[in-house]
Amino acid sequence: MFPDGVRHQGRMIQTKKLAAETAAGRALYPGFGSVPPNPAPVSSADLVNVANISVLTHHGKLLALREAGSPWDMDANDLSTRGIYSFGSDAEGVPFSAHPRIEPDGTLWNFGYVSGAGLIALWHIDASGKLVKMGAVPVSPMTMPHDFIVTAKHLVILLPPFHFKPKGGMTNFLDGHIWEPDQPTRVMVVNKNDFSKVRWFELPAQWVFHYGNGWEDGDVIHFDAARAPDPLSMIDSFREVMRGQRGKSSASHHYRYCIDLARGTANEVPMFGPGFDSEFPVIDPRISTLRNRRLVFLCASMDQPAPHPLLNGVAVWEDGGDRLTTFRYADHVMPEEHLFVAAPGSAPEEDG
Numbered sequence: 493m494f495p496d497g498v499r500h501q502g503r504m505i506q507t508k509k510l511a512a513e514t515a516a517g518r519a520l521y522p523g524f525g526s527v528p529p530n531p532a533p534v535s536s537a538d539l540v541n542v543a544n545i546s547v548l549t550h551h552g553k554l555l556a557l558r559e560a561g562s563p564w565d566m567d568a569n570d571l572s573t574r575g576i577y578s579f580g581s582d583a584e585g586v587p588f589s590a591h592p593r594i595e596p597d598g599t600l601w602n603f604g605y606v607s608g609a610g611l612i613a614l615w616h617i618d619a620s621g622k623l624v625k626m627g628a629v630p631v632s633p634m635t636m637p638h639d640f641i642v643t644a645k646h647l648v649i650l651l652p653p654f655h656f657k658p659k660g661g662m663t664n665f666l667d668g669h670i671w672e673p674d675q676p677t678r679v680m681v682v683n684k685n686d687f688s689k690v691r692w693f694e695l696p697a698q699w700v701f702h703y704g705n706g707w708e709d710g711d712v713i714h715f716d717a718a719r720a721p722d723p724l725s726m727i728d729s730f731r732e733v734m735r736g737q738r739g740k741s742s743a744s745h746h747y748r749y750c751i752d753l754a755r756g757t758a759n760e761v762p763m764f765g766p767g768f769d770s771e772f773p774v775i776d777p778r779i780s781t782l783r784n785r786r787l788v789f790l791c792a793s794m795d796q797p798a799p800h801p802l803l804n805g806v807a808v809w810e811d812g813g814d815r816l817t818t819f820r821y822a823d824h825v826m827p828e829e830h831l832f833v834a835a836p837g838s839a840p841e842e843d844g
C-alpha cells in the first residue's frame with residue numbers, strides 16, 4: 493500500500509521562547525503548567541507560543557500549532573522555521589486552535605479561545621488559505637476547549653466546566669482554571685454561514701480532548717468523542733510529566749452524542765462497554781463533516797493491560813452492527829496521537 497514505507501524526521505521549532513531562552517541559557521517564561529525560578533514577564537501570547545500541539549498542512553503550507561496563539565510557518569522540505577504565520581492583518585495574534593477541521597473541498601474551520609477577554613474566536617478559511625470571515629462569541633466563564641466539531645451547517649464547541657477563574661496567586665495558565673463538576677458542560681452550536689447565530693445546549697460535566705467526526709441528519713447533529721469524567725489528566729499528569737513523574741489521570745471512553753435542533757435537546761450515550769479506554773478518534777479525512785461509517789481510535793483493554801501507563805492498541809469501529817476490530821501493540825510500543833492516511837487510489841473509508 494505504501495511501498496516506500498514511512499520515514500520520520502524532526503527538528504525543534506525556533507520559536508521566540510526557545511530563541512530567548514537559548515540566548516539566556518535558562519528557562520525564562522512560564523509554561524502551560526509550570527514556572528521557572530525568577531520568571532520574565534510575558535508581554536504577548538505568541539512570546540510563549542511553543543507550537544507544540546499539532547501540525548497542519550493546508551494551501552501548500554506546513555503550520556505548527558498551539559491552541560493559545562498563532563500558527564508557526566515551517567518549511568516542509570527541511571523543517572526550518574520561517575516565523576509566525578498570519579491569515580491577514582485583521583487576524584494577527586488571534587488564537588488558532590491546534591485542531592482545525594478541513595472539509596473535503598479544502599474549506600478550513602477553526603476556533604480559538606481568548607481567556608482574558610472571555611471570547612471564542614471563530615475562523616473560516618477557504619482552500620487557497622484566504623480568510624473568508626472571523627467571528628467572536630462571548631463566553632463566561634471561559635474554559636479550555638481543545639477540539640471541536642464541524643458538520644454541513646454548524647460548528648459545535650463543548651465547553652466543559654473547567655473554568656478560567658484566575659486568582660491573585662496564579663503563576664501559570666493551568667493554575668488559573670478550576671474544575672466545577674456541579675456545573676454543566678455548555679454546548680455552543682454556531683451557524684457556519686453566520687457566526688452571530690448561536691444556540692446553546694447543556695450536557696453533564698465532563699472533559700473531552702478529541703472528537704472523531706460530526707455530521708447532520710435533518711435537524712439532528714451527530715458526533716462522537718473520547719469522554720473523560722474530569723480533566724484530571726491535565727490537572728495532574730500534564731504537570732507531573734514536567735518532573736518526570738506519571739501523575740494521575742482519568743480514562744476516557746468513547747461516546748456518541750445527538751443534538752436535536754428542532755426539539756432543543758442534547759444527549760449522550762457510551763458506544764462501547766466499560767473497561768475499554770479510548771482516545772484519539774480519527775476518520776478518513778475525505779469524508780470529514782459527512783456521515784462516517786468507520787472510526788479509528790487508540791484503545792486499551794482491561795483484559796490485556798500494558799506494562800506502561802499509555803494506551804496499547806488501535807481499534808476500528810464499523811457502522812452497521814457496531815463491529816469493532818482491535819490490534820494490540822507489543823509491550824514495548826507506546827502508541828501516541830495517530831493520523832489516518834488514505835491509501836492512494838482507494839475510495840473514501842475503503843483503505844488507509
Ligand SMILES: [Fe+2]
Pocket residue numbers: 546590591638701702
Ligand atoms: Fe489534541
